[in-house]
Amino acid sequence: MNAQLRPAPEADARLQAFDWARISGELDTHGCAMLEALLCPQECAALAGLYAGDEGFRSRVVMGRHGFGRGEYRYFSYPLPELVEELRSAAYPRLAPIANRWNASMGLPVRYPASHAEFMARCHAAGQRRPTPLLLQYGAGDYNCLHQDLYGEHVFPLQLAILLSEPGRDFGGGEFVLTEQRPRMQSRVEVVPLRQGDAVVFAVHQRPLQGTRGSYRVTMRHGVSRVRSGHRHTLGIIFHDAT
Ligand SMILES: O=C(O)CCC(=O)C(=O)O
Numbered sequence: 601m602n603a604q605l606r607p608a609p610e611a612d613a614r615l616q617a618f619d620w621a622r623i624s625g626e627l628d629t630h631g632c633a634m635l636e637a638l639l640c641p642q643e644c645a646a647l648a649g650l651y652a653g654d655e656g657f658r659s660r661v662v663m664g665r666h667g668f669g670r671g672e673y674r675y676f677s678y679p680l681p682e683l684v685e686e687l688r689s690a691a692y693p694r695l696a697p698i699a700n701r702w703n704a705s706m707g708l709p710v711r712y713p714a715s716h717a718e719f720m721a722r723c724h725a726a727g728q729r730r731p732t733p734l735l736l737q738y739g740a741g742d743y744n745c746l747h748q749d750l751y752g753e754h755v756f757p758l759q760l761a762i763l764l765s766e767p768g769r770d771f772g773g774g775e776f777v778l779t780e781q782r783p784r785m786q787s788r789v790e791v792v793p794l795r796q797g798d799a800v801v802f803a804v805h806q807r808p809l810q811g812t813r814g815s816y817r818v819t820m821r822h823g824v825s826r827v828r829s830g831h832r833h834t835l836g837i838i839f840h841d842a843t
């Protein structure tokens with residue numbers, strides 16, 4: 601990798617501290633893995649605080665207007681806040697080998713380049729130029745329906761969500777949930793017990809599942825259960841851009 605393609609050293613070192621063999625194993629087994637305390641409380645508060653500002657976003661979506669749930673989110677504009685940009689480019693090279701392994705085992709031909717800059721070039725060349733990292737904001741009664749963050753032909757199959765608020769103190773309810781729909785079987789649900797600053801890395805839409813008769817594809821969706829009290833903010837880092 602040349603210098604321009606290399607992720608920022610600070611974010612890279614922070615991610616390096618996690619046990620990637622464990623994360624990779626949990627992704628294979630469960631379709632998600634936690635990265636505890638990826639951000640400190642000050643960083644969480646600073647990021648959540650951006651939500652109310654007038655700058656740095658390309659659009660705002662009120663979920664209730666689209667049947668997406670209740671609550672709202674804003675997509676960042678480029679240039680992304682430094683920390684978001686750094687985490688996106690530093691997390692990607694650790695996830696690309698997992699994504700490539702998953703595609704190989706699902707019989708999918710797409711392979712992902714080693715650096716996020718190279719993957720961005722692929723997205724941008726295909727007209728997917730709009731940034732997808734976002735901040736979400738929920739109040740009492742809000743929720744996020746099960747969904748998949750697909751924004752065009754090019755999809756990176758893993759994404760990150762970082763909880764910026766502290767459960768029990770800032771909000772109640774509002775659990776991050778994932779469902780896994782297996783062919784001709786009943787669906788499985790997973791609740792991810794995030795605390796403030798924790799990240800979850802999870803499958804965007806499909807993942808391979810090792811069965812007794814080989815590997816098959818399962819369909820994943822994620823969402824947030826009803827926030828029962830208080831306010832909850834999340835940072836979402838999606839690696840493909842949008843049309
Ligand atoms: O608020 C959450 O925890 C879920 C956010 C989400 O849907 C995403 O980051 O893609």
Ligand SMILES: [Fe+2]
Nearest residue numbers: 747749822836
């Ligand atoms: Fe999402």
